Amino acid sequence: MTGSEQSNSQQHSVAIVGGSGYAGGEFLRLALGHPYLNVTQVTSERSAGQPVALVHPNLRGRTNLKFRKAAELEEADILVLALPHGSAAKRIAEFEGKARVIVDLSADFRIKDPELYRQYYGEDHPTPERLNEWVYGNPELHREELRGATRIACAGCFATSVILPLYPLLKLGVLLPKDIIATGLVGSSAAGASPTEASHHPERAGSLRVYKPVGHRHTAEAIQELPGRFPLHLTAISTPRVRGILTTIQAWIPDGYSDRDVWAAYREVYASEPFIRIVKVARGIHRYPDPMLLDGTNYCDLGFEMDVDTGRVVLMSAIDNLVKGTAGHAVQSLNIAHGWPERAGLDFAGLHPA
Amino acid sequence: MTGSEQSNSQQHSVAIVGGSGYAGGEFLRLALGHPYLNVTQVTSERSAGQPVALVHPNLRGRTNLKFRKAAELEEADILVLALPHGSAAKRIAEFEGKARVIVDLSADFRIKDPELYRQYYGEDHPTPERLNEWVYGNPELHREELRGATRIACAGCFATSVILPLYPLLKLGVLLPKDIIATGLVGSSAAGASPTEASHHPERAGSLRVYKPVGHRHTAEAIQELPGRFPLHLTAISTPRVRGILTTIQAWIPDGYSDRDVWAAYREVYASEPFIRIVKVARGIHRYPDPMLLDGTNYCDLGFEMDVDTGRVVLMSAIDNLVKGTAGHAVQSLNIAHGWPERAGLDFAGLHPA
Amino acid sequence: MTGSEQSNSQQHSVAIVGGSGYAGGEFLRLALGHPYLNVTQVTSERSAGQPVALVHPNLRGRTNLKFRKAAELEEADILVLALPHGSAAKRIAEFEGKARVIVDLSADFRIKDPELYRQYYGEDHPTPERLNEWVYGNPELHREELRGATRIACAGCFATSVILPLYPLLKLGVLLPKDIIATGLVGSSAAGASPTEASHHPERAGSLRVYKPVGHRHTAEAIQELPGRFPLHLTAISTPRVRGILTTIQAWIPDGYSDRDVWAAYREVYASEPFIRIVKVARGIHRYPDPMLLDGTNYCDLGFEMDVDTGRVVLMSAIDNLVKGTAGHAVQSLNIAHGWPERAGLDFAGLHPA
Amino acid sequence: MTGSEQSNSQQHSVAIVGGSGYAGGEFLRLALGHPYLNVTQVTSERSAGQPVALVHPNLRGRTNLKFRKAAELEEADILVLALPHGSAAKRIAEFEGKARVIVDLSADFRIKDPELYRQYYGEDHPTPERLNEWVYGNPELHREELRGATRIACAGCFATSVILPLYPLLKLGVLLPKDIIATGLVGSSAAGASPTEASHHPERAGSLRVYKPVGHRHTAEAIQELPGRFPLHLTAISTPRVRGILTTIQAWIPDGYSDRDVWAAYREVYASEPFIRIVKVARGIHRYPDPMLLDGTNYCDLGFEMDVDTGRVVLMSAIDNLVKGTAGHAVQSLNIAHGWPERAGLDFAGLHPA
Numbered sequence A, B, C, D: 001m002t003g004s005e006q007s008n009s010q011q012h013s014v015a016i017v018g019g020s021g022y023a024g025g026e027f028l029r030l031a032l033g034h035p036y037l038n039v040t041q042v043t044s045e046r047s048a049g050q051p052v053a054l055v056h057p058n059l060r061g062r063t064n065l066k067f068r069k070a071a072e073l074e075e076a077d078i079l080v081l082a083l084p085h086g087s088a089a090k091r092i093a094e095f096e097g098k099a100r101v102i103v104d105l106s107a108d109f110r111i112k113d114p115e116l117y118r119q120y121y122g123e124d125h126p127t128p129e130r131l132n133e134w135v136y137g138n139p140e141l142h143r144e145e146l147r148g149a150t151r152i153a154c155a156g157c158f159a160t161s162v163i164l165p166l167y168p169l170l171k172l173g174v175l176l177p178k179d180i181i182a183t184g185l186v187g188s189s190a191a192g193a194s195p196t197e198a199s200h201h202p203e204r205a206g207s208l209r210v211y212k213p214v215g216h217r218h219t220a221e222a223i224q225e226l227p228g229r230f231p232l233h234l235t236a237i238s239t240p241r242v243r244g245i246l247t248t249i250q251a252w253i254p255d256g257y258s259d260r261d262v263w264a265a266y267r268e269v270y271a272s273e274p275f276i277r278i279v280k281v282a283r284g285i286h287r288y289p290d291p292m293l294l295d296g297t298n299y300c301d302l303g304f305e306m307d308v309d310t311g312r313v314v315l316m317s318a319i320d321n322l323v324k325g326t327a328g329h330a331v332q333s334l335n336i337a338h339g340w341p342e343r344a345g346l347d348f349a350g351l352h353p354a
Helices: A002-006 A022-032 A092-096 A114-121 A128-133 A139-146 A157-171 A218-225 A259-270 A323-338 B002-006 B022-032 B092-096 B114-121 B128-133 B139-146 B157-171 B218-225 B259-270 B323-338 C002-006 C022-032 C092-096 C114-121 C128-133 C139-146 C157-171 C218-225 C259-270 C323-338 D002-006 D022-032 D092-096 D114-121 D128-133 D139-146 D157-171 D218-225 D259-270 D323-338
Strands: A012-017 A037-043 A078-081 A101-104 A135-137 A151-154 A180-186 A209-212 A232-238 A245-252 A276-278 A300-307 A312-319 B012-017 B037-043 B078-081 B101-104 B135-137 B151-154 B180-186 B209-212 B232-238 B245-252 B276-278 B300-307 B312-319 C012-017 C037-043 C078-081 C101-104 C135-137 C151-154 C180-186 C209-212 C232-238 C245-252 C276-278 C300-307 C312-319 D012-017 D037-043 D078-081 D101-104 D135-137 D151-154 D180-186 D209-212 D232-238 D245-252 D276-278 D300-307 D312-319
Touching: A012 A022, A022 A037, A022 A323, A101 A323, A114 A128, A114 A218, A135 A139, A135 A218, A135 A323, A139 A157, A139 A323, A151 A323, A157 A180, A157 A218, A157 A232, A157 A245, A157 A259, A157 A300, A157 A312, A157 A323, A180 C180, A218 A232, A232 C245, A245 C232, A259 A276, A259 A300, A312 A323, B012 B022, B022 B037, B022 B323, B101 B323, B114 B128, B114 B218, B135 B139, B135 B218, B135 B323, B139 B157, B139 B323, B151 B323, B157 B180, B157 B218, B157 B232, B157 B245, B157 B259, B157 B300, B157 B312, B157 B323, B180 D180, B218 B232, B232 D245, B245 D232, B259 B276, B259 B300, B312 B323, C012 C022, C022 C037, C022 C323, C101 C323, C114 C128, C114 C218, C135 C139, C135 C218, C135 C323, C139 C157, C139 C323, C151 C323, C157 C180, C157 C218, C157 C232, C157 C245, C157 C259, C157 C300, C157 C312, C157 C323, C218 C232, C259 C276, C259 C300, C312 C323, D012 D022, D022 D037, D022 D323, D101 D323, D114 D128, D114 D218, D135 D139, D135 D218, D135 D323, D139 D157, D139 D323, D151 D323, D157 D180, D157 D218, D157 D232, D157 D245, D157 D259, D157 D300, D157 D312, D157 D323, D218 D232, D259 D276, D259 D300, D312 D323
Parallel strands: A012 A037, A012 A078, A078 A101, A101 A151, A135 A151, A180 A232, A276 A300, B012 B037, B012 B078, B078 B101, B101 B151, B135 B151, B180 B232, B276 B300, C012 C037, C012 C078, C078 C101, C101 C151, C135 C151, C180 C232, C276 C300, D012 D037, D012 D078, D078 D101, D101 D151, D135 D151, D180 D232, D276 D300
Antiparallel strands: A180 A245, A209 A232, A245 A312, A300 A312, B180 B245, B209 B232, B245 B312, B300 B312, C180 C245, C209 C232, C245 C312, C300 C312, D180 D245, D209 D232, D245 D312, D300 D312
């Protein structure tokens, strides 16, 4: 069993709260292969008493952990909250006594401005005074703040796929401050582990379904994180993939700028990023980012193409929504927070074909 | 609207009971394009009052029918029961007053022998005395009994995919009376319209899941319908398709027999069948039956291949589980019962590519 | 066999040139079920002498036609050209002697302005003087010109999915003349029947691949057909579906306008269109157009959603690229040209689930 | 870059011959994460001079290796041959001078009996005198022979999925010596990286295609490796998955035996196997082996179910055809041959959902 075999003095104990869902399960998978994390507790109200491998069958033979109830939670070095929207914020006081470091995978503590939160989530935040205690868990934008951080609000998946391609260009003034339009193609795992009519295989397998043409909540994260003021429009479409997000973004560059400036901006900002790859190949079928290649990996692949006649640039990003979009982002943030190698636990290359 | 436009003196009014599921919806689709059927009522307890096109969105602009409750059912010429297992048998007296002709799409009246029913369904049949009133709704085997029939128990989908390839060979003595093994690959629509963990897209999209290695209930139908006594073994596996069943059957032919005898048996028994096609092509990629080609059609494609060294013959059948496996079989049976052209309402050719 | 059975004095003989591809095969499928079309010839250089059902296996038992070489082409009432790009234009003189009515499924005669053609196709049109002889085969925009037409240049699939949602709004001034951005999600059949690395199943099955971020040729058709002048931007992404296009379009409405004006425009222009459906449902999972429901049908489903804060409107269209995007559009155009009922041969409702 | 970073005195240099296909690419992926393997050469005639990451895009940023021609092959500690069928045997003298250890991923050296080879491959083996120099690369059956081995003929994928579930039962006499029937459901990657009509996405995506009902070549491996004499029948069906094989096997146990004996046999033979998992769960949706969970892993999951009335047992196995079916099996064999930890380089747990 990985847990006991790898235990050593450097390891930090981890408790996952709400570990029967996809986000918690993915964090568990990554943590079991991490040299410095030792998961000792996983809670699930519904599955308490059962082996975690019953719910996460990929972990058969990899762990003997059993689910416990949250009421039985004991102290740990790190607490990972993988709860439904709103739960973490309401129960945060309960959790704070359990661990020095808390990572929340939900949207509860991502937004700093209570007004922005209310605009997109349709209700007042239950503990607005605490919002500023949390670092937004996006290593590319907040690496310095993450060092030593004890409260990490892991970035949203669609938000990440919008923020990472835009950030360097907005920061360095390579985009015009006009409408920016992002269209995200999202796999079914993003909607979670609970069966619904929308996730019913006969309804979903062949579907291309616009599920959020306007008003996507992750817009709030992008507004908060991206420099400058500009109209940002998000449309989300569900696809038959299980994992993965492919986001295309339509934006415009100023007169006199060219694709060389886009290249330069990405290089300047992301040159030393371990999980950003610029994918722009002249020929072949893998010319641009494709989530097909990223299942299970922590990469965010970025690409772009110019329409020289109009100044339009099409940005493209691809991630695995459960890794770079959720659990991998969290592990990377924890690595930075603790001063561990940033790639620790995140070295899976991805499959091809897949 | 199809309903009113096509109304004429030859048409029979149809009421579909339990019309919000896949079987009822498929019957409705076929009936709307049928020259002699006029659907006037569709019941659904859950969706009563709503347009049927809300639940069956392929029928937008094709019908103005709304769901009603079963309690509001009025008389009709034909009653089609598309209810969960066990409901039709328990409520049959209630339904018999409503129509002269009743078609049941469930398994309730398929088995004639109450003992066989108990063996496979694990309980006593509620109305065993009525079982013999019903004709087993498989036109290829029971065409004569279906003429003028007023009680039709539509054959099961996996059962149909097993019975049709075996029947001619067993009838004409082309198979040895030893173990016959059928492996069925089944699409997700066979499990119905209600979301479950097993049908959750992230769990099903990539899955090849053995869901019934032994003890499949449709074995009872095959035992009842197939001539002779021999051990019959069924294994059912779910695949990522939505519709369709591909069944491969392993059997053995007697010494001295060859694939010519298999050909001859199929030709003798099925030569004039409108919905049986023998698919055995020497080259190319479409050499054998493939459910890919049958979505929406009433065909049962049959094929076979011999292992001359061992006398083994591999039979193959492909159907659309919702058409030839359910609603199309029902329409074909109704056509025979009423003396209409057997292809009426069933002329869709299927798509390629698909 | 459908061909001979349905033959009657009203029927027109049809020859399909280049009938081994997907477009020609789909036209053949539709024509075999059409009351006034009688396909008597199908050419294929590669498959000459073989039954068409060998290449189009969905037509087994539906036709006895065999492929012949184009050199053996005899006269027919209607010639349908389903040839690779550029072939129809180069060989048009050869074909004109064969039939009074010619339908071209390729892009060769769609564009009226040779300069626009050159801009998007990168070469001079070989017979620019003939471009004006052809009616652009989009019934919703050109119904009057199609009546009695003898040269029909069938509209492109992606172009159709862009033109149909935009046309009423641009015609009636419901959109601002600013950037319009269309993102098309396209199935693999749009790339044709020839295997390539891009169509290799292991490379395509899990892929979300941006294959044309800028410079899509169908932009030319949209520019030609849509009223007004505005920047139009197309991005095309391949998806794991086989058939179907889902296009989302981002546009802006003027101050003082609302979604009621969008509704009104669609109603005014498309109220009596037999194959346009406005899909905008308040709840459930089928709220917007979805190509899942349209395989094999001639529908174009349209939907929209407003972002009231920004004036952005998201238009959505879904079609089957081989039917409303190609062969169905052609049949509908032929129906109009000959004064037949516009729905003739196009009555398939589509499947659900599918 | 992994290559240089991990270089150390324990590492063995590896040359992959024919590295542009799926088997070679998968070996490369595994080797790049292996502590004792250092890939220094990869050959491809077609792609010589290009970065390997262009052909295997999952390896972007993981290696700077470029393809070279086989003619440029230099010496290495280990040579991995990933060539088309027949090439390795014909060119073996050329390769033997290049490395002390050779692993062949093809079928060329798997069969020891030239007569058996001829029966299934339809031709004489070019170098029958060398067949006995090679160890059949199945660690579970040949671990002792693999220690120190310098010629390893990696086991076939479908063969592995048949051999591993049967071996313990046949060895310990838990099966009757009557017909054993194996039905394999295979993903599209098993047919290799070259596009064909059969692999064309529109033809394959929805297909359930029986491609080898009788006469599968891997039968030869199973006959060679499995103890006892009994009729063995293999049927292979292609499915829409990219990776993975699910094999169900129908067999019979002697009177007086029960599923406890099956359990016992598996435990006795496989108790300490690092990559065999017995999957037999009483409830839930993951009761049996499913290739969905194994993409990228070296596991072979085994399961079974009894039909107590007939003595029939249904055995089930699931593998990733490219890992436990090819490259992972090879790495595991190399680990044993060199005395390295058997799990080295093979620790990926697999994804869920996937």
